[in-house]
Amino acid sequence: MKTLAYRLIAVALIGVALSFTTESFLTVANVLNVFRQASLTFLIASGLTLTILTAGLDLSVGANVGLSACLAATVMQSSGSVALGAATGLVFGAGVGIVNGLMVTLLRLPPFIATYGMLWTLNGFTYWFMGGDTIHGFSPGFRALGSGYWLGVPIPIYLMLGFLLAGAVFTRYTTLGHDVYAIGANREAARLSGVPVRSRINLVYVLSGAMAGLAAVVYLARLNSAEADIGEPLTLPAIAAVLIGGTSLFGGVGSLLGTLVGALTLTLVVNGMNLLAVDASWQPLVTGVIVLLAVWIDVVTRQRAEANA
């Protein structure tokens, strides 16, 4: 909790610094813009956070978004039904999650390997399926999901807040959520105390896949187009958001609120660079430094806490 406070202060400091250097930063329009951009990263990173909390990993989220979006777009356009298309994206995304979960629990593959293999498989299938085409042009009603407003606030922001709330209740106040932390902290201890480890691990991968499927539908609405490479650039920022948010790759420590802070940090960096007319080619470098700093702060504070105890 204490390190999360540091992170919030860091985000606030970046915000204050930006508002002093450019007057276009602290406007209602730009703050909503930043939150809307962060919301999509958050949707992907939220399910991923759960897998990392169990000391797992889901490297297939970006590829899953890509294929789910292409399938959803195909169904939406051939059937003319938005609901059917969106359902295809969600179901397929969750389906990928089921396979990931089974590879980890049943075949006992390390999560890194299982989901890395899945990444390639999904990409390969997407390239073949799309054959270099794009599917474009969706109804204005559907596009509003990505670029529309309700009461002056972009719709993806409501989705982000809704899932943040649901996720917070899930992780804090349900047995399922407690089990996720317990498995990440010490899998053997969790098993001995009666936690159904396998089914919980399956659950987090399904949730991660389903969130990727949902994100795919929102991306589709926002981009108004599906092409084979839309998922490609999403995986690494999602992992970065989780790590910057203070969730430990070793499992058991972290929160969805932290992931939101991580997603905001990443978005602020790009937004700030664009507003200050800094060449956006520097963005990966800055992201890298921030990830290293954030994880380093974690390590130091944890060592201090252990020394004090």
Next chain:
Amino acid sequence: MNMNGNCQTQRSRRSQSSVRFLISACSVCSALIVVSVIASARLYADGEKIAVFTKNQTNPYFQMLRLGADNAAKQMNARVTHYVPTRPDSIPDQMSQIEDVITKRPDAAVFVPVDFKAVAPGLLKMNAAKIPVVNVTDRVEKGDIVTFVGLDDYSVGLATARYLFKKMNGSGAIIILEGVRGVQTSSERLRGFKKALEEFPNVKLLASQPANYQRLAALTVTENLIQRHPNVNGVLAANDSMALGALEAFDGANRKVLAVGINGTKEAMDAIKAGRLLASGDNNGFVQGCVGTMAAIRRLRNLPVPKEVVFPATVIDNTNYKTYDILDSQRVCPKWETVVKP
């Protein structure tokens, strides 16, 4: 390929039969194929093997280029094999594919380098293996080529930018969305944009940022830039995906803008038809694939091939898009003589 296919149908038809039968069936059908291959080789003196290298499986431009290559090969009775990096635009993937191809010894290669500098050693290797290479789309830095087939990216950038500025009545404020920094197509198109800016002193450039030819990056960058510059009324993008991504950003802000892209993709044609996109600079992947492959075959048949085939810059807008808006399956390669003037 054929042999496997035949054996499989045999197998499925006679799932009960013995392994021995299967083996004999396979040898029979493979013998048949060998005979038919020899027969066809006798019938046609051609059937040259052409290896075609492209950058990725994701960009519609290269898909069109591959279709063009296939179509040309069909017309001229040659055989095309495609080599596409497993990871899009991957330099090591293309390098190892070049090595594979050298061991397979095709008669000629049609080569789109993923990077005009980094893959140049691959061209040198093909030179050493005495495989004639036609260079398409991006001009390789060094090495021997039969000919270069491509677009003058600088002229296309210049023409599309001039078109936009004229539609803006010569005054206003624009943003530029660049492709991948360091990639030749992007830097040349950008140079064209900048040249046009010099010609229109009342058009102000507010920002120029790379969006890596990607729609999502273009959307995000544009959303951010219009926060800082609320008075943008023109967008110059180095490809169509980015122009359309920028348009989504303006839609999301309930604002109108004049946007132009480059490549003349199917999606851009639809957007021009719908009045969303102003124009797109033509970059016909299909014709480049056709002419590149034809040049390779012509070289093998000792027909004349010019030093380079550079297509003139054309801007596609709502007055002329119909000539470009053709279904993929109905496209046919143009005659060599109509494209390459002696």
